[in-house]
Amino acid sequence: MSSAEPTLDQVTRADRLSAPAVADVLALTRTAGDTDGADPLDEHSLLQLRDPDAPAVHLTARADDGTLTGYAHLDTSDPAATGVELVVHPAYRRRGTGRALARGVLATATGPLRAWAHGDHPSAAALAVDLGFARARVLWQLRRSLTAPVAEPRLPDGVTLRAFQPGADDEDWLALNARAFAEHPEQGRWTADDLRVRLAEPWFDPAGFLLAVEESTGRLLGFHWTKVHERPGSARIGEVYVLGVDPTTHRGGLGRALTNAGLAHLRDRRGLDRVMLYVDESNTPAVALYERLGFLRWSAHVNYQLG
Structure with a gap:
């Protein structure tokens, strides 16, 4: 030994x-x-x-x-x-x-x-x-080059984009996040404290936290929160950190538009050439959407359960 x-x-x-x-x-x-x-x-x-x-x-x-x-x-x-x-x-x-x-x-x-x-x-x-332990869940990391073309975001009529405003948008965003991820075992349980600690992180950039808003009412309909990973000795990479759309609204193409808007932000305003995201293997509609947008599978993260 x-x-x-x-x-x-x-x-x-x-x-x-x-x-x-x-x-x-x-x-x-x-x-x-x-x-x-x-x-x-x-x-x-x-x-x-x-x-x-x-x-x-x-x-x-x-x-x-x-x-x-x-x-x-x-x-x-x-x-x-x-x-x-x-x-x-x-x-x-x-x-x-x-x-x-x-x-x-x-x-x-x-x-x-x-x-x-x-x-x-x-x-x-x-x-x-x-x-x-039993293998219970698989989370894919997908990646995409930002040097490849990014489609122009096409927002539904009556919808506009703006940046998240810390303090003013916290409560409405938490409610929307809970609705959008009601079936998600982690994301849907976020509390005000969970949001607060992330807003205080050095990487947080309100300009990269995009909100889709109904122009006539100001109601939040969806969001794309981006993140930039920076580590000494490693290349910078962007992330589709959290992306969600209110399930009670029927706004065709809003998820795609929000994705493209965030990718354009990471490329044009943050100067990045690659981006990643995480998605459950079982979420086949989301996987299909991201693959249509040019994302490819990079790695897998496996959840094992006991008891």
């Missing part, structure tokens, strides 16, 4: 992490993401990681010299199931670190578990099967 291989006793639990420990986890996630081509923690987990009062449990594994070799994040905010994400340092894989962390998760959590494997790696699939 390597002296760097952690045992279950070396996996430490904490309800909050110190600032140096958070920095170690962030460095670990960057290294793993650069190696694997997919970030191991999603945005929600990263926000919880930086919030000392977030409803989360942190499991860390360290080598004898103190090097952080692995991390597991348990999101306890949903009473129906605990969300789990796990990452192992590329230099310490195949030494039992992932299995030790997974056993720590099973020993810590109560009730059903929902674990994300970003990138659909065979090792994650094998570990999930060994521990009795």
